[in-house]
Amino acid sequence: MAARQAVIKPVEWAKLQERIAPAMKGKFNTFKNKSDAVLANYMKTQEKKLTIDWGFYHQSIANKALVQDFEKKMKAFQVPKPVDTKSAILEKNIKEDNEKVVQFIKEGDESLSDVYEELNRLNSLPPFEQMTQEDVYMQFKSLRPNYEKYPAWPHVATPEDMLPKPR
Amino acid sequence: MLSRLFCSTGRIVGKSTKIPLCLRVVSARSNSTNSVIETGTSTIQIKDMNYPARLDDWENFKMPGAPYEGMGPLPPLPDYDQNFTRHYVFPETWFQFLYPRTGATGTYTLLTGLAAMLVSKEYYIYSHDTWYAAAFIIAFTTLNKAVGPFIRDFTESLRVDRLKAYDQVKADEMDGLIKTVDEIKLEQWRAKGQELINEARKTNLAMMLETEYINRQASVVEAVKRKLDYQVTVQKVDTELTQGHMVKWIEKKVMETITPETQKATLNACIAQLNTIASK
Incomplete structure (x- = not known):
């Protein structure tokens, strides 16, 4: 009888845990608990005996033909392997996930390039002493006062919106 | 010139009792802490353009996202020598010119003599307005001596505070962007954990x-x-x-063999045996 097969690769949970975003901690923990249950079941099967002590039965049973018949039939019998129906679905899911990850990273790179552009713009500004007021308002849109909405000085909704005092 | 009375802007080059501005510029340039952040392929050097920074090559500077032709930074404030003039109006060069010939009082003598000549020859007509002008000058000189420095410092602080506030706004925006870069990179790294x-x-x-x-x-x-x-x-x-x-069968068979005669015989044999044991 073919006993234990496949070598199971252990999962590096510590490595995985540090990569999980705080928002996903709950989902990750349920996944880990399920995986731990699967692992525990697997470890339980490792203790099960899969062989029969034929010598003992040959000795203790008078009907030798019966035992021999049993042994012969047992050796000939192949335990049917469980049919792997989930593997294809898992592969499909993994493929979709990978596509999503690639897409996410691509989007991140795009927004990164935008951020770098913005950084470059800010970085190449001349000192404020040499900029006109209009230049300052053009480069920093949030600073431009809304004269139509707030016609009276200081042209902001609350005093907190005024230029901050230097730290 | 009038702005000099109210606002001591610009780069002061000459000797002064205060710390000259140019020194502040120099120290700011030498002490500036430039940070470098990494981009995908190259690095962005964070320029320290905070007050009192100065862009000398302003004519060739290209403003980012310039909306119209020729838009660019203003020229830097001109150098300002506090010793360029004496008493706000008389150029120092006049005193330097006359110094070898007439000594330190030469220009004052010249000016007094000139004024006396103008009055005596009636080139300058002495009138009521003269008193008015003299009173005006004296009053403003006194005011300038008394409160001039305070007013100058106050207006200067208004200007500098605004510039520093702008610097802060810019620095905060850049910090936010750099944080965003970090966050995006972190999220990408986490996504690869899939x-x-x-x-x-x-x-x-x-x-x-x-x-x-x-x-x-x-x-x-x-x-x-x-x-x-x-x-x-x-x-x-x-x-x-x-x-x-x-076992049961044997017991049964044994029991069957035991009859009253055999029982009596056995009893007699036992008594005889007891007798023999007692006689000993």
């Missing part, structure tokens, strides 16, 4: 299949073992039953 999760899922599936397979084998082994054990137990019960039956 591979590990997929591996874990594959491992789980393999483990579940293996568990099921072993359980099946174990159940077959269990069933076969139970049948064999049944055989063993049946055999054991059989032997026990036959043995018990045999």
Whole structure:
């Protein structure tokens, strides 16, 4: 009888845990608990005996033909392997996930390039002493006062919106 | 010139009792802490353009996102020599020019003499307005001496505070952007952790299949073992039953052989034996 097969690769949970975003901690923990249950079941099967002590039965049973018949039939019998129906679905899911990850990273790179552009713009500004007021308002849109909405000085909704005092 | 009375802007080059502005510029340039952040391919050097920074090559500077032709930075404030003039209006060069010929008082003498000449020759007509002008000058000189520095410092602080506030706004925006870069990179790194999760899922599936397979084998082994054990137990019960039956049968046969005569004979034999034992 073919006993234990496949070598199971252990999962590096510590490595995985540090990569999980705080928002996903709950989902990750349920996944880990399920995986731990699967692992525990697997470890339980490792203790099960899969062989029969034929010598003992040959000795203790008078009907030798019966035992021999049993042994012969047992050796000939192949335990049917469980049919792997989930593997294809898992592969499909993994493929979709990978596509999503690639897409996410691509989007991140795009927004990164935008951020770098913005950084470059800010970085190449001349000192404020040499900029006109209009230049300052053009480069920093949030600073431009809304004269139509707030016609009276200081042209902001609350005093907190005024230029901050230097730290 | 009037702005100089109210605002001491610009770069002061000459000797002064205060710390000259140019020194502040120099120290700011030497002490500036430039940070470097990494981009995908190159690095962005964060320029320290905070007050009092100065862009000298302003004509060739290209403003980012310039909306119209020729838009650019203003020229830097011109150098300002506090010793360029004396008493706000008289150029220092006049004093330097006359110094070898007439000494330190030369220009004052010249000016006094000139004024006296203008009055005596009636080039300058002495009138009521002269008193007014003299009073005006005296009053403003006194005011300038008394409160001039305070007013200058106040207006200067207004200007500098605004510039520093702009610098802060810019620095905050840049800090936010750099934080965004970090966050995006972190999220990308986390997204790449999906591979590990997929591996874990594959491992789980393999483990579940293996568990099921072993359980099946174990159940077959269990069933076969139970049948064999049944055989063993049946055999054991059989032997026990036959043995018990045999014992009963022998007992029965033995009991059948015992009759009252034999019982009496045995009793007599026993008494005789007791007698022999007692006589000894």
